[in-house]
Amino acid sequence: MDFGGAIPKRCQLPRKTTGALGLGDVQWMTAGRGIIHRELAFRNEHPHTLQLWVDLPASDKLVETRYQDLRQAGHAVHTEPGVKVQxxxxxxxxxxxxxxxxxxITGLILTLGPDTTYAQxxxxxxxxxAFVLDGRPLIGNRPVEKDRIGWSDPIAGGDEGRQRAFRAHTRWRPADPDHVVRRASAG
Structure with a gap:
């Protein structure tokens, strides 16, 4: 995910895929059977990115390679008072x-206003x-500082189909009016 600056990228698939990620864009890729991937910043830019690499189960390691550019304008959005979920x-x-x-895998971009809670x-x-970009929200009832990660572990021996809530909460007004939290989970 790109948080600032453009990132040219090139992926070698059966067809060549090139382009640049802009602010808020997400590159969603599955290496699967193999992919050649390269990214670099323009000469005088200093992009800020967040990368999450998920190790697929052994049974899925040789799946078909897939590459998706998910532009910010095309992200599905849910809103509720004080909360924006991309x-x-x-x-x-x-x-x-x-x-x-x-x-x-669940991948969300949360923007939380002051004194709001979101549970997924x-x-x-x-x-x-959850990776915190700004502010100091509570993640799973623990305060998490800017540029730090909050997490929760799986519940061992959970019943098939059983669910639990992962919560993010802001308690005070930050210097920036919005806290931004990036969240993802993988099974």
């Missing part, structure tokens, strides 16, 4: 994100994490 992958409050997956239901056996 849904990249899976669903939030009935809104489904555009990313296609070989393995279940996840399968009990999934691990969740």
């Amino acid at each position: 849904v990249i992958s899976a669903a939030a409050a009935g809104v489904v994100g555009p990313a296609l997956n070989h393995h279940p 239901l996840l399968p009990a056996d999934h691990r969740a994490f």
Whole structure:
């Protein structure tokens, strides 16, 4: 995900894919059987990006390679008072994100206003994490500083289909009027 600056990229697939990520764009890629991937910043830019690499289960390691540019303008969005959820992958409050997956993963971009809470239901056996870009929200009832990660572990021995809530909450007014939290989970 790009938080500032343009990032030219090139991926070698059966067809060549090139382009540049802009602010808020997401590159969703599955290496699968193999991909050649390169990214670099323009000469005088200093992009800020966040990358999440998920290790697929052994049974999925040789799946078909897939590459998706998910432009910010095309992200599915759910809003509620003080909360904006950009849904990249899976669903939030009935809104489904555009990313296609070989393995279940939930990817959301949360923007929380002051003194707001957002809870996302996840399968009990999934691990969740949140990267905080600004502010100091509570993630799973623990304060998490800017540029740090909050997480929750899976619930061992959870019943098939059992869910749990992953919560983010802001308690005070930050210097910037919005806290921004990036969240994803992988099973």
